[in-house]
Amino acid sequence: MEFKGIAHKFGDDVNTDYIISGRYKFKTLDMKELARHVMEDLDPDFYSKVNKGDFIVAGKNFGCGSSREQAPLAILNADISAVLAKSFARIFYRNCINTGLALIECDTDQINEGDELEVDVEKGVIRNLTQQRDIPVKPLPRFMLKILSDGGLVEHFKKHGTFNFD
Amino acid sequence: MGKTIAEKILSRKSGQDARANDIVLADLDFVMGQDGTSPLAIKAFEEMAGKETFDPSRVAMVIDHSAPSPLEGVSKLHAQMREYARRYGIILYDIGEGVCHQLMPEKGHVVPGSLVIGADSHTCTYGAINAFSTGVGSTDLAAGMMSGKLWFKVPETIKFVIHGQLPPGVYSKYLILYLIGDITADGATYMAAEYTGEAIRALSVEARFTISNMAIEMGAKAGLMEADEKTMEWVKRHTGQPFEPVQADPDAEYYMVKEYDVSALEPQVARPHTVDNVVPVSQVAGTTIQQGVIGTCTNGRLEDLRIAARILKRRKVHPDTRLIVAPASRRVMLDAIQEGVLQTLIEAGAAVVTPGCGPCVGTHNGVPSDGENVISTANRNFKGRMGNNKAFIYLGSPATVAASVITGQITDPREFLK
Numbered sequence: 001m002e003f004k005g006i007a008h009k010f011g012d013d014v015n016t017d018y019i020i021s022g023r024y025k026f027k028t029l030d031m032k033e034l035a036r037h038v039m040e041d042l043d044p045d046f047y048s049k050v051n052k053g054d055f056i057v058a059g060k061n062f063g064c065g066s067s068r069e070q071a072p073l074a075i076l077n078a079d080i081s082a083v084l085a086k087s088f089a090r091i092f093y094r095n096c097i098n099t100g101l102a103l104i105e106c107d108t109d110q111i112n113e114g115d116e117l118e119v120d121v122e123k124g125v126i127r128n129l130t131q132q133r134d135i136p137v138k139p140l141p142r143f144m145l146k147i148l149s150d151g152g153l154v155e156h157f158k159k160h161g162t163f164n165f166d
Numbered sequence: 167m168g169k170t171i172a173e174k175i176l177s178r179k180s181g182q183d184a185r186a187n188d189i190v191l192a193d194l195d196f197v198m199g200q201d202g203t204s205p206l207a208i209k210a211f212e213e214m215a216g217k218e219t220f221d222p223s224r225v226a227m228v229i230d231h232s233a234p235s236p237l238e239g240v241s242k243l244h245a246q247m248r249e250y251a252r253r254y255g256i257i258l259y260d261i262g263e264g265v266c267h268q269l270m271p272e273k274g275h276v277v278p279g280s281l282v283i284g285a286d287s288h289t290c291t292y293g294a295i296n297a298f299s300t301g302v303g304s305t306d307l308a309a310g311m312m313s314g315k316l317w318f319k320v321p322e323t324i325k326f327v328i329h330g331q332l333p334p335g336v337y338s339k340y341l342i343l344y345l346i347g348d349i350t351a352d353g354a355t356y357m358a359a360e361y362t363g364e365a366i367r368a369l370s371v372e373a374r375f376t377i378s379n380m381a382i383e384m385g386a387k388a389g390l391m392e393a394d395e396k397t398m399e400w401v402k403r404h405t406g407q408p409f410e411p412v413q414a415d416p417d418a419e420y421y422m423v424k425e426y427d428v429s430a431l432e433p434q435v436a437r438p439h440t441v442d443n444v445v446p447v448s449q450v451a452g453t454t455i456q457q458g459v460i461g462t463c464t465n466g467r468l469e470d471l472r473i474a475a476r477i478l479k480r481r482k483v484h485p486d487t488r489l490i491v492a493p494a495s496r497r498v499m500l501d502a503i504q505e506g507v508l509q510t511l512i513e514a515g516a517a518v519v520t521p522g523c524g525p526c527v528g529t530h531n532g533v534p535s536d537g538e539n540v541i542s543t544a545n546r547n548f549k550g551r552m553g554n555n556k557a558f559i560y561l562g563s564p565a566t567v568a569a570s571v572i573t574g575q576i577t578d579p580r581e582f583l584k
């Protein structure tokens with residue numbers, strides 16, 4: 001899983017209500033519609049700025065708050081390829097893997113707004129092309145990569161009938 | 167380097183040397199869903215093209231949150247659960263059987279050293295009998311039902327060492343409220359809590375459940391205790407299953423160790439609208455209340471009802487106050503009937519409702535009116551929790567609730583225990 005795109009930076013403690021406001025999340029199950037409002041309260045133009053493959057880059061405790069799966073689903077449907085943060089809230093972390101949204105823990109202070117990044121999730125490499133340096137990351141465990149590359153837990157089970165990491 | 171209880175159980179169940187922050191795939195001993203979460207899990211199970219569960223004798227669904235059904239829509243969801251249970255042969259606990267977290271240990275589904283998931287945040291309750299049990303979402307529940315496995319991030323652990331002896335009339339509920347007030351609602355997020363020390367060992371197993379039940383209210387994914395003689399005896403009374411408890415190693419590595427002496431602890435109350443808004447009862451004594459609730463997975467067990475009955479014996483619920491009692495399970499209700507405990511409560515003026523979640527989550531059975539104050543033995547007092555976001559919920563022990571419904575205002579229960 002390799003991605004290339006632009007970094008969109010946010011701060012610490014971005015909660016699930018910022019990711020997708022409660023105003024929308026109960027109104028529609030249409031994920032494409034939800035995606036239009038992603039991060040809207042922090043940056044009203046966010047959705048229109050994003051190009052396919054871009055990254056959300058944030059501080060610590062990204063995704064704290066409610067346990068609903070709408071948050072990662074809205075990010076995925078906004079064509080974000082991965083979220084990079086210093087740390088993630090536990091349930092959000094689970095929900096990302098289960099819905100198929102790639103996430104990487106790293107020192108995001110080494111990334112500025114607008115930097116162009118190349119990310120290899122499998123090898124655990126983040127290349128900051130703008131600043132011409134590599135940021136070390138711990139690669140995700142193999143089975144997590146497998147769930148992600150299958151497109152989430154439901155797809156993984158649909159394909160294999162159980163957890164399958166061979 | 168030694169291991170914590172969480173690391174030991176997850177090592178055992180994953181077959182690898184699991185350390186904090188590792189991610190492991192582990193074998194589940196039991197999988198549970200309730201009526202708020204099971205319908206979505208059934209849908210995910212179908213999307214995953216599930217054909218059978220990993221072991222129908224180790225999967226249970228419980229109809230407890232809205233039981234009996236108050237609405238047509240809910241009835242449909244219940245019907246789906248019954249149909250699923252019939253088709254796949256899993257265990258179904260239907261209306262009146264009790265709250266899921268009471269039933270899992272009571273029916274012998276949970277033993278020390280085991281790994282259990284439930285699609286309900288208070289699944290951490292069984293940590294009191296040395297099980298790593300934690301709440302998950304509906305997709306995880308579906309994957310768990312199908313495969314008997316789930317992936318876990320091994321948590322770091324905060325160890326709470328509770329020294330001293332709780333004074334008379336000071337119960338485990340006050341202790342956990344006090345700890346939550348101290349460490350705050352997100353003080354243990356991501357982590358496991360281990361509760362130990364002589365004050366914990368002195369508690370009955372029932373009283374310990376109250377503490378582990380509320381681990382999630384400090385953000386913890388599990389609230390673990392070691393198994394001692396009392397645990398073994400309790401578990402053996404509820405199941406014939408073999409089991410092997412785990413102990414934390416003396417040189418285990420903790421994120422933090424917090425020590426307390428509770429010899430002078432007073433009864434505590436959580437004020438609206440957060441569980442960590444905790445004060446000694448003296449600071450809220452005199453607050454008028456319109457409704458008291460005794461029950462829930464936190465404090466609806468026989469011991470809790472006995473404590474309430476002791477205070478309410480030959481006394482009456484205040485005319486401007488009502489009392490709702492929801493025994494945690496059918497077993498609890500039957501025992502309480504046999505002992506005369508329920509008669510005492512009913513004579514005092516209690517309205518007894520079906521064993522289950524009762525009014526805890528606002529689906530039915532006692533939604534308060536605008537501006538009303540409620541004192542409850544539950545674990546959450548969030549705005550709107552009981553179905554009305556203009557009501558105010560205070561949390562205390564069964565003793566606090568019993569004393570408060572007699573006077574019609576929040577009352578230090580020790581006045582009635584002399």
Ligand code: SF4
Pocket residue numbers: 230231265266267286288462463464522523524526527544545
């Ligand atoms: S009693 Fe309350 S807290 Fe416990 S499972 Fe039921 S709704 Fe949840």
